[in-house]
Amino acid sequence: MTQEEEEIVLLDYWPSPFGTMARIALVEKGVNYIHKFEDLSNKSPLLLEMNPVHHKIPVLVHKGKSICESNIIIQYIDEIWKNNFPLLPSEPYQRAKARFLVDFINKKVHGSSVKVWMGQKEEQENGKKELLEWSKFLEEELGDKLYFGGDVFGFVDIVLVPFYNWFIVFKTFANFNTIEIECPKLVMWGEKCLKRDSVCKSLPTSDQVYQAYLEFKKGWSHG
Amino acid sequence: MTQEEEEIVLLDYWPSPFGTMARIALVEKGVNYIHKFEDLSNKSPLLLEMNPVHHKIPVLVHKGKSICESNIIIQYIDEIWKNNFPLLPSEPYQRAKARFLVDFINKKVHGSSVKVWMGQKEEQENGKKELLEWSKFLEEELGDKLYFGGDVFGFVDIVLVPFYNWFIVFKTFANFNTIEIECPKLVMWGEKCLKRDSVCKSLPTSDQVYQAYLEFKKGWSHG
Structure with missing residues (x-):
């Protein structure tokens, strides 16, 4: 796996409640990630490429693949780092x-x-x-x-x-x-x-x- | 467990695409259920009680508890009857x-x-x-x-x-x-x-x- 594929990147906008949710979930799991803040009036080519449908933050980029929509990101984080502190109930x-x-x-x-x-x-x-x-x-x-x-x-x-x-x-x-x-x-x-x-x-x-x-x-x- | 608690009931409206999704998931899993069709212009007290927030079909009633929103119902069905034909991927x-x-x-x-x-x-x-x-x-x-x-x-x-x-x-x-x-x-x-x-x-x-x-x-x- 290349270094780029190993990196965990969060495309984010700091006042966003949806971005905040993804951040909290990553901290709860003890995951280190690279934080890239977007200028929403001038979205980066990376954001447009990683969320071609909605062009919205937050986007989690993991192993070179993008996960979009805050509630889906949180569930993904919970499933990938499943042995740490669980975020969803088991029942x-x-x-x-x-x-x-x-x-x-x-x-x-x-x-x-x-x-x-x-x-x-x-x-x-x-x-x-x-x-x-x-x-x-x-x-x-x-x-x-x-x-x-x-x-x-x-x-x-x-x-x-x-x-x-x-x-x-x-x-x-x-x-x-x-x-x-x-x-x-x-x-x-x-x-x-x-x-x-x-x-x-x-x-x-x-x-x-x-x-x-x-x-x-x-x-x-x-x- | 009383007979009522064992029953699986789907509150539904037959032309609804969202109701249809819940039906397909139940059939895929081989689950027998009681189908109750709602008159949406005159919603039943059961629907209002089981989905007090949105008053919408479909609602799955299982063990006396209600599960609302079609995509949540399908994931619930997949998790409860997890040994039958899986509906969500495992990865x-x-x-x-x-x-x-x-x-x-x-x-x-x-x-x-x-x-x-x-x-x-x-x-x-x-x-x-x-x-x-x-x-x-x-x-x-x-x-x-x-x-x-x-x-x-x-x-x-x-x-x-x-x-x-x-x-x-x-x-x-x-x-x-x-x-x-x-x-x-x-x-x-x-x-x-x-x-x-x-x-x-x-x-x-x-x-x-x-x-x-x-x-x-x-x-x-x-x-």
């Missing part, structure tokens, strides 16, 4: 449930968060209402467990924590503070995750996320 | 690739097909153009293999064949016939799949699909 029903929640977070929580980021007054308010509803659902799913999968940090936690980080920004930026009153278990879970080594190393700070948003916004107003 | 990269193609089909092929079904003139033409583009991509992915996973029928084939069935309807209904000229390997694959026992038993005929569409349309014009 089929629990695996199905984790996949369902991941899909829910990527669709619903992400979709409503985008409304809060981008929406004008009424749309932003709708986004906040939806986020509260999804948070209540997730609070119930979490119940009295330490993490979504039980006693150990895993797939669902990895996917939700970058959005929890957004919620913190939404507190100052969009006056989104109902979650603290209505979903105390979810907030406890989030604060615990934020202290975890793999999360600290991978997650942009709330300030960095907000700065990236302002940069984006400037781009639009000029675009 | 992690091939598994990631299968998951990527399934996601692509469910998003892109389904999305463009809906434009052909529902769209007015220009939108329908756009849907047909997109479908041809996706079909060319899939033709290339298939290459000279018998099935998407190689020599055996599996996950990607199960998810694509209900849409291939739609393509046949689109030939008469929307003059969509370029695929036969441009994607001969995909057509050969599709015709081979249509003769497969699990597919024959699960797939509505093209005529039934078109009739269901006309019923739908009548509903809208009254709605």
Whole structure:
């Protein structure tokens, strides 16, 4: 195997929640990788070649082959480095449930968060209402467990924590503070995750996320 | 375990491509199940209870617990009845690739097909153009293999064949016939799949699909 084939490369964009998920999974598994950050307004030929369908980050390049879509990347990482800390549960029903929640977070929580980021007054308010509803659902799913999968940090936690980080920004930026009153278990879970080594190393700070948003916004107003 | 907990129930709607996928997977595994068809204009309390988030079919109820979302159901079926005919490849990269193609089909092929079904003139033409583009991509992915996973029928084939069935309807209904000229390997694959026992038993005929569409349309014009 050539050196190039052995290399593990993550094509990424640092404020992206989806990129963050892949980073956390790699750190949890103790995998060393080369981090290549993309300029999304001027995507690299490597990104276009490695994700010819969607042209999106994150892309994991392993043994010269590309794996795209964050939830597929996490499952791949779990299956390749299967002897380290497992990310998905082993029992089929629990695996199905984790996949369902991941899909829910990527669709619903992400979709409503985008409304809060981008929406004008009424749309932003709708986004906040939806986020509260999804948070209540997730609070119930979490119940009295330490993490979504039980006693150990895993797939669902990895996917939700970058959005929890957004919620913190939404507190100052969009006056989104109902979650603290209505979903105390979810907030406890989030604060615990934020202290975890793999999360600290991978997650942009709330300030960095907000700065990236302002940069984006400037781009639009000029675009 | 009570009799109710042992039962395997599929909540379904017979013209649905997503319901069809779950049916094919169950037949491939030789699993006996109780088929409950839903009236989507008047959803059953069981469906609302078993899929409280999306209220959508298909839902697999097994040991009293529900599994939702067709691609998650197929993976669950593969993991529970793992000693029968495997549906997903065993090698992690091939598994990631299968998951990527399934996601692509469910998003892109389904999305463009809906434009052909529902769209007015220009939108329908756009849907047909997109479908041809996706079909060319899939033709290339298939290459000279018998099935998407190689020599055996599996996950990607199960998810694509209900849409291939739609393509046949689109030939008469929307003059969509370029695929036969441009994607001969995909057509050969599709015709081979249509003769497969699990597919024959699960797939509505093209005529039934078109009739269901006309019923739908009548509903809208009254709605």
